[in-house]
Amino acid sequence: MKKYCYGTCFLISIAINILFSIYLYLGGGDRWVAKNPDITYGSPLTWTEKAAEEAEAVAAISCSGHGIAFLDGLISDGQPVCECYDCYGGTDCSELSPGCAADADSGDPIFLEPFWMQNAAASAVVIPGWHRMSYRYADDTLMSTELETYIRKLHSIVGNAITEGRYMVFGVGSSQLLSAAVYALSSENSSSPSNVVASIPFYPMYKSQTVLFNSENFQFEGDTNSWQSNNQTNNTDVIEFVTSPNNPDGELKKSVLGGKTIYDHAYFWPHFTPIPGPSDHDLMIFTLSKLTGHAGTRFGWAIIKDKDVYEKFLNYIFTADLGISKDTQLRVLKLLKVAIEQDGKPLFQFAYNKMRDRWDRLTSVLSKSTRFSTQNRHHLHCNFFNKTRLPSPAYVWVKCEREEDDDCGAVLEAGNIISRSGRVFSAKDRYTRLSLIKSQDDFELLLKRLTELVSLEKNSIETM
Amino acid sequence: MKKYCYGTCFLISIAINILFSIYLYLGGGDRWVAKNPDITYGSPLTWTEKAAEEAEAVAAISCSGHGIAFLDGLISDGQPVCECYDCYGGTDCSELSPGCAADADSGDPIFLEPFWMQNAAASAVVIPGWHRMSYRYADDTLMSTELETYIRKLHSIVGNAITEGRYMVFGVGSSQLLSAAVYALSSENSSSPSNVVASIPFYPMYKSQTVLFNSENFQFEGDTNSWQSNNQTNNTDVIEFVTSPNNPDGELKKSVLGGKTIYDHAYFWPHFTPIPGPSDHDLMIFTLSKLTGHAGTRFGWAIIKDKDVYEKFLNYIFTADLGISKDTQLRVLKLLKVAIEQDGKPLFQFAYNKMRDRWDRLTSVLSKSTRFSTQNRHHLHCNFFNKTRLPSPAYVWVKCEREEDDDCGAVLEAGNIISRSGRVFSAKDRYTRLSLIKSQDDFELLLKRLTELVSLEKNSIETM
Structure with missing residues (x-):
């Protein structure tokens, strides 16, 4: 019996060894395969293995949870270095710099980074x-049909835009599409340029692009309401930007003039606002940046009702830069496949929970303050989550209530907080914007500094 | 002895089994790792495996050498379909469509596709x-420092541009940089717009961009020489495009006016032209498209001497679209790492051999023709290959010599060849452009159709 087992078991064991060896041998045939592109590839991995190993090695570099090493990072000792979040330093980002300012300036949507780390396998893509x-x-065409299909699916799942019977155009972020839209809506043949307006406070890019391009076809005319009161006749050619939810204050806005309108829906996603129903406007612009958090990918899309406007968009994108990167489009496709998994619940639930938590904690701190107030938030029914809820905007639009605090950004800066002043949005400096969508470290530091500021305020009240 | 071997060998065999099993177990731990981003990744593969398998499966789809299946292709029966080159069809691209026209219109640089298939392992990249x-x-910044370093290395290896002490700006293909350059060189404060000129025949984008943007800062004024003869005084503000080698005719050109000049060096690489020495101009523009063949990636760069001009470039790219895709930059980095391997010899030797072979075969066919002539090509010393050689331009600039053939594109079209007519380049229609940089199938068909055309010509001469 024992002898029988020795013989049979040994043979089985050797057979398994041989099978494993064949497996490994085929997997290691990288170079041979690489020089013979016509052969039929098959599992196990051949030509992708090197890239996969590289990516895993870089992802394995420890940055203490306060930074990341990237594949294209600066190289030191043969491998990319950790890139630390604000206020952290050292080779492994473990050193917190004392007294470092909380930077709540930019709209970098790093709050979603952990979601993509948690979905590493599903969201990675190999580009041959x-x-x-x-x-x-x-x-x-210059646009991936598969990607367009997934974008339409996503809108249908979220219920935030009507896409049936509409055209779609991709751009380099929503940024490029903003200027494409102004171009497409402006009257080329008009002897006078079209007037471009937006309601204060507004995203500064609307103005800076129009001024930069300095086109004979259009000119920036500032605030919509001021423009309306100065131009009572309705025969003037005007293009109105409507940002909804608005940047900086998160308000769900509507067109004031009711004419040619560009709806900038960058923030019209369930993590930032209740979705009361699908947007159904002639020209709507969306961006990946505030949907999945991939600002660096520079990808946006416009949904367009009118065929002539669509064709002017296409012509603009073609002439400006012959379309947008195919590599980018492939990656966006991969990300959106993850975004629509389980009808979008994992992504939007993660993102909404983050934003709600940040607002809850921030509100709790600021409720103790009489010096600082924020925008009002009103309950609305969200069709996506199927419940009534508060908005949880990307930015806090802070107002300094004391009469002497007419430069609110400076007041915060004195408290070691970097914000974006009202004037950037053509508003008063009594207001300033705080970003809530940066990394968790950034948010924690912001909350710490705000708590310090508010407690100073309380102390001064108490000592009076 | 026999019994001893049974025992020891069996134990060794079992030990090897266990080691293999541990290896495979770790490699298969994909989902577990994906949910735990903080763990230390290590070889073997975990979260990259799914993406790698997907890419290999798609690459394994056979398209008969006359097409490719892509990761983002249309899906049929659960996998992407073959996308066939022109004139091929069927699910596996094996069916040649008889009588199909040879399309030599576009500048799609597919001639380099086989190089990247041969370098599959080195050129693949995983994007987490x-x-x-x-x-x-x-x-x-908005630009990858590592990528900039590799671009500078590449120029130093090829010897085609001075980059020391110069600034660099990335753009969406060279296309975006062309308009950024016009913006950066135009006089904003001038009461009259800058005049933009280019020597006929010229790349049509120079005109179409300037017309599209319709800026108050500049206007397109057409041919450089005509402009010069009509404007003898030197005090007029002018921006000159110099394309060298020229598109469409491959000529190494120099500035006519000697003032503000944009050197478009898209084709200044050893596969298209001898490199007589490094270009040393104030403003030079390059593109990945005609270097590695990745037109779809939309990546270009400008090399700039003057700091003010550089800063205007940066402002343009920032305002137009907040920089270019980080995904694209990562991929370009990977491609350029391959491009500079062995001092660039594999890539440029492959590319030059292809172009020289195509020119040799084309010249052999057209040498029998009195009806069609091409641009003259002159021997020059190439510093990169360290030999005297002929240029091998991307395009053939065909002239129809018969007086009645004043629409050369139409003459070729009657011979079932699609070309790009002279008028597109603001030249006469007696000229037309044939692309030599498309796929091998496209080139073979072009040669076949040209041979037919020329043989008809001979027959008609013989029968006279």
Whole structure:
């Protein structure tokens, strides 16, 4: 019996060894396969293994949870260095710099970074060296049909925009689409330029782009309401920007003039606002940046009702830069496949929980203050989450209530908080914007500094 | 002895089994790792495996060498379909469509696709879901320092541009940089717009961009020489485009006016032209498209001497679209790492051999023709290959010699060849452009159709 087992078990064991060896041998045939592109690839991995190993090695570099090492980071000792979040330093980002200012200036949507780390396997993408070298896709367009399909699916799941029977155009972030939209809506043949307006407080890019391009076709005319009171006749050519939810104050806005309108829906997602129903406007612009958090990817899309406007958009994108990166489009496709998993619940629940938690904690701190107030938030029914809830905007629009605090950004800065002053949004400096969408470290530091500021305020009240 | 071997060998065999099993177990731990981003990743593969398998499965789809399946292709029966080159069809691209026209219109640089397939392992890149979500890199810029370093290395190896002490700006292809350059060189404060000129025949984008943007700062004034003869005084503000080698005719050109000049060096690489020495101009523009063949990636760079001009470039790119895709920059970095391997010899030798072979075969066909002539090509010393050689331009600039053939594009079209007519380049229609940089299938068909055309010509001469 024992002898029988020795023989049979040994043979089985050797057979398993051989099978494992074949497996490993095929997996290691990288170079051979690479020089023979016509062979049929099959599992196990061959030509992708090197790139996969590289990516895993870099992801394995420990940055203490206060930074990340990237594949294209600066190299030191043969591997990329940790890139630390604000206020952290040292080779492994473990050193907190004391007295460092809380930077709540930029709209960098790093609050979603942990979601993508948690979904590492589903969201990684391999780009082969020969991927989409052509200017065009098989259907002769500059846009991926598959990607367009997924964007339409996403809007249908979230219920935030009507896409049926509408055209779609991709751009380099929503930024490029903002200027494409102004171009597409402006009257080329008009002897006088179209007037571009937006309601204060507004995103500064509307103005800076129009001023930079300095086109004969359009000019920036500032605040919508001021423009309306100065131009009572309705025959003037005007293009109105409506940002909804608004940047900086999160308000769900509507067109004032009711004419040619560009709806900037960058923030119209369930993590920032209740979705009362699908937007159904002639021209709507969205961006990946505030949806999945991939600002660096520079990807946006416009949803367009009118065919002529659509064709002017296409012409703009074609002439400006022959379309947008195919590599980017492939990656966005991968990210959106994850975004629509389980009807979007994992992504939007994660994102909403983060934003709600930050607002709850911030509100709790500021409720003790009489010096600082924030925008009002009103309950609304959210069709996506199927409940009535408060908005949880990307930014806090802070007002300094004391009469002498007419530069609210400076007041915060004295408290070691960097914000974005009202004047940037063509508003008064009594207001300033705080970003709530940066990394968790950034948010914690902001909350700490705000708590300090408010407690100073209380102390001074108490000592009076 | 036999019994001894049974025992020891069996134990060794079992030990090897266990080691293999541990290896495979760790490699298969994908989901577990994906939910635990804080753990230390290590070889073997965990979260990258799914993406790697997907990429290999798609690359394994056979398209008969006449097409490719892409990761973001249309899906049929659960996997992406083959996308066939022109004139091929069927689910596996094996069916040649008889009588199909040879399309030599576009500048799609697919001739380099086989190089990247041969270098599959070195050129693949994995983009993790959390890669570079921020608008900015660690140094607060919109451009990857590592990538910039590799571009400078490449120019130093090739010897085609001076980059020491110069600034660099990335753009969405060279396309975006062309308009950024016009913006940066135009006089904002001038009461009259800057005049933009280019020598006929010229790349049509120079005109179409200037017309589209319709800026008050500049206007397109057409041919450089005509402009010069009509404006003898030197005090007029003018911006000259110099394309060298020229598109469409491959000529190494120099500035006519000697004032503010934009050197478009898209084709200034050893596969297209001998490199007589490094270009040393104030403003030079390059593109990945005609270097590695990745037109779809939309990546270009400008090399700039003057700091003010550099800062205007940066402002333009920032305002137009907050920089270019970080995903794209990562991929370009990977491609350039391959490009500079062995001092660039594998890439440029491959590319030059292709172009020289195509020119040799084309010249052999057209040498039998009196009806069609091409641009003259002159021997020059190439510093990169360290030999005297002919240029091998991306395009053939065909002239129809018969008096009645005043629409050369139409003559070729009657011979089932699609070309790009002279008028597109603001030249006469007696000229037309044939692209030599498309796929091998496209080139073979072009040669076949040209041979047919020329043989008809011979027959008609013989029968006279």
